[in-house]
Amino acid sequence: VDTKAVYAVTNKGDAELSGIGTSLSADALKLLVLIDGKRSVKQLMKGAPTLTENAVKDALDKLVRAGIIAPASDVAPAGLDFGFGAADPDESRAGLESLKKTGYFVRIARRAAEPRKPDPKQRINVLVVEDDPQLAKLLKMYLQMENMVTTVAGNREQILAALRTPPKPDLILLDVVLPDVDGLEVLGRIREFEALKTVPVILCTGKATREAVLDGLRRGADGYITKPYNVDVVLKAAKTVLGLPT
């Protein structure tokens, strides 16, 4: 692998970012989100300081071998190419703009390490963090049809109350833009607590930039779904991260 080379996302890679149910490692997923077909991996790494060079090389090798990315010269522009990278004298600024450009719509859900057998007697508890009451109602209705028990929280106080009240959620669907707290901050706190740190979290948000997706994955999200979404997509992602058959 060559970190000075420019790679692009192939159709297979595009499917990983929008098909729900990826088995890629967290680092490989972060790298996949960063790859834009315009800048070298070395340049892209400036936007992801938490990735070490060795982790990048390892992830790059796996992505290339799996056919998820390929040298940009070999790949026709895919759906996730926004036409950025026109001759810009300041590559790092161009990279930053690419990270902040809206319209990066993804449907990512990492498969659970272990499959879970569906058990009609065992209820799955889902905490839905969503400040739009109608959207929360829709999600609740839909999840209940799948025998999932939902609790809805729309602000900081409700989130704290829900997390402090047993039973512990089996899954958290987490909106990012909330009235009095940042969903990413909530995710960070969840990952710090022993009792909650392994609970799968899917970010469901209108924040559709590479930067936002990367930030969510970096903080330990198991999935990232951009709004507006089809509720079927959320359900499939929920089952994927829980290890249930989809």
Add this chain to the structure above:
Amino acid sequence: VSLPTGPEFDELRTEYRQGMVAKLAALDAQWAQAVTGDAGAHQALVRALHTIAGSAGTFGLPAIGDAARAAENFLYEKGAKLGGEDRQRFVLLLEELRATALANE
């Protein structure tokens, strides 16, 4: 993006459409505050537009979502202190959102 079919979901879609009237009134009130330079109102306005942009499509109303996103992106790019032309542009974006939402009524 489409809402599942069934009477309970049709009811939710109707509820969402009807709720747009109140949401538009709230946007007007937030804009009236934000235009005076109130940064908190500006943030609340961006957030309210973001919420509509994110949810309308799920309820089968993508044009409303697109109009809200255009207004949200405009405010996000311009920041809290809008000049005269930017204010006019935003008012037009808000009117486009209103027209789209009420056309879907």
